[in-house]
Amino acid sequence: MGGLRVVRASFVVPGPSGVAVRDRLKGLTVGDERVLRLVGGHLGSLASGDLKLRCAAGLEHDNESWASRKRELTGLSSSRWAGSLTKATHDLWALARRGQAAHIRQLEVGVKTIRHRLSLPLGEKGSKRAAGGYRSRREWHAKTRRLRVLEDRLAVARADWAAGRVRVVRGGKRLLTSRQHLEQAQLTEPQWRARWEASRRFLQADGESGKRYGNETIRVSPDGQVSIRLPAPLAPLANAPHGRYVLAARVSFAHRGATWRDRVGTNRAVAYRIHEDVQRQRWYLTASWTIPPTPSMPLAAVRAGGLIGVDTNADHLAAWRLDQHGNPVGAPRRFDYDLSGTADHRDAQVRHALTRLLHWATRHRLAIAVEDLDFTAETSREKHGRRKKFRKLISDMPVARLRARLVSMAADLGIPLVAVDPAYTSKWGAQHWQKPLTSTTRNTTRHGAAAVAIGRRALGHPIRRRTAPPRTHQSDGYGHRTVQARPATPGREETRPRIPGPRTRSVPPGRAANAVNQNAQHRPGRSTEHESWQQDSLPLSL
Known part of the structure; x- marks a missing residue:
């Protein structure tokens, strides 16, 4: 470190x-x-x-x-x-x-x-x-x-x-x-x-x-x-x-x-x-x-309801909504723009992308977190040498134009902006958030993971996720974690009260309606032993 x-x-x-x-x-x-x-x-x-x-x-x-x-x-x-x-x-x-x-x-x-x-x-x-x-x-x-x-x-x-x-x-x-x-x-x-x-x-x-x-x-x-x-x-x-x-x-x-x-x-x-x-x-x-300068909101007040982390790229804005605890909410959003053509066309593309982003933030009444980027000394050929594509990528990013537009348009809508240090956001975002946020129905990119990292830094949380406990300690020896009553607890042998709704994702509502009917359980000597075999989800202990 x-x-x-x-x-x-x-x-x-x-x-x-x-x-x-x-x-x-x-x-x-x-x-x-x-x-x-x-x-x-x-x-x-x-x-x-x-x-x-x-x-x-x-x-x-x-x-x-x-x-x-x-x-x-x-x-x-x-x-x-x-x-x-x-x-x-x-x-x-x-x-x-x-x-x-x-x-x-x-x-x-x-x-x-x-x-x-x-x-x-x-x-x-x-x-x-x-x-x-x-x-x-x-x-x-x-x-x-x-x-x-x-x-x-x-x-x-x-x-x-x-x-x-x-x-x-x-x-x-x-x-x-x-x-x-x-x-x-x-x-x-x-x-x-x-x-x-x-x-x-x-x-x-x-x-x-x-x-x-x-x-x-x-x-x-x-x-x-x-x-x-x-x-x-x-x-x-x-x-x-x-x-x-x-x-x-x-x-x-x-x-x-x-x-x-x-x-x-x-x-x-x-x-x-x-x-x-x-x-x-x-x-x-x-x-x-x-216009007179408007007093900015305290950072603690901006963080209270969560915010939207935004990662700036050469051709799009990657955004992800986070709650106040730094957890990603919903699906990531991508706002594309094309920076080819005339200056008026490029400016219009940036303006349209920011408009869609700000409308999304307005609907959820959230602040926006962006990186405090400055590429004035990052495009030199002496620093990046033969990496011409990377130099062009940095040069094409509309940092100054996007920053000026975003500040002006967000002020009109009353949306607070939080600027964060861009250090290690892309690297740590990909390292700690890209794989956990990827599923069979969602392919999380490095830019989406970087948006989560930016949002967490703006909320005051560390970007790095906590180290997971050993596999055996995660769920009581690979099984469901239960809360068992002690022997001296009154009523431990009584029937459990009916609680509507599922206890786990695999149990639909209403499946535990016969929990008090002992004859309906798979127990030795009961009538269910002589019927066709079926497996019911066991209710969780309260």
Whole structure:
């Protein structure tokens, strides 16, 4: 046991801190789309220039430089547009900074792993915690060259981190790279250009409480009318007073529409974002706002009625219901999803699987236990080497997407979530629960056994089952265990009272009705001895 790592304590997952809903802008005219493209393109160019200034400032950026950038953008747009632009630039730079730190950590892990494996003799076997030596001299030589490459990359990344230098692409690096590989991306140049321009537009504005409908820049009334405050250079395009442009489309927000109308009706802050889906040729409006943190239930209260253990896999969720004592109840459930295809298709598949899981939990009024997974450092080629299928399996698991979706959807339904340490759940689940839960009518998989292990850990019970007693001690020398009366017990020789219902699974109800009739028993000298032989189940002693 000394080699096992310490298992972290389980905890109740806090709810989300914000809400986002989306609706399609239906009925836009050609003029509306033209105005949206002009406004988005103009603000996108300002956002690109502001991002360039922010990246050039690096670690020397302060509040004064932020205010200076905002003053310059105010004359080219408006005060509120400038505030949204500078805030979006700061968030983008901070995101790139966090990604740079994660990249450095991944390079450090790769360098450390290669150095360790190079120090070992060829062919030496590894352990569960560390890889062994390389298989051949040729592989060893190739890894020495790769070590130099990773060390150079690590040196460059550390220098960039120390200088506060980040590399950001507005519109996405993947889309930019696909410009040189249009055939592989199955795109023509006009199609790529349309996607590139759409991804670089800027049409988002933060809300402000106390202002009309919670947002002065992109205003949406409770009846769904959308109007935009045009930047100063595009003010002649306005079709409403005060330099505003009113769109012909209206929104309703079928999901959380009542909550959204309550917010805009009371002039509370709501942030909006307008974007174009080039593939579908549609425009969408996304509304978002913050919500106060909901107090989480105590862990003891969540465990009181049992819960559902869920094991996350690359193509399905394996779930099993457990009572408060950690015993599996009923049959296991499997919720499949297909992660092939586009990002929207993958997101929809995850959402549908979680919906079925949450509906099942709602019917039984149970909490859900999931693993606190984090695969940020588990997909490196240096750790898993030639196990490409395993690396791809880990990379395909929708850990972040599933976690964010599950937290949000469970909070809406009032279902508590318990996060547990994922250490040894699959291994111990298969070792202690797969065989006992397998029968002639049910084939328990490793994933179902892992779901039981996860649920037991969330309930505070050990995953390992108790060691069974010797066979002779299990049932009184291979027979039914009975409770016999002592000789001095009054009434021990009297007839037993009639107790309806079966005593064992092999005795149907009513078979012990003649227990007091001695002539009906198989005893020497009774009439039953001269009848055809039959075997009745003996009643159990009380």
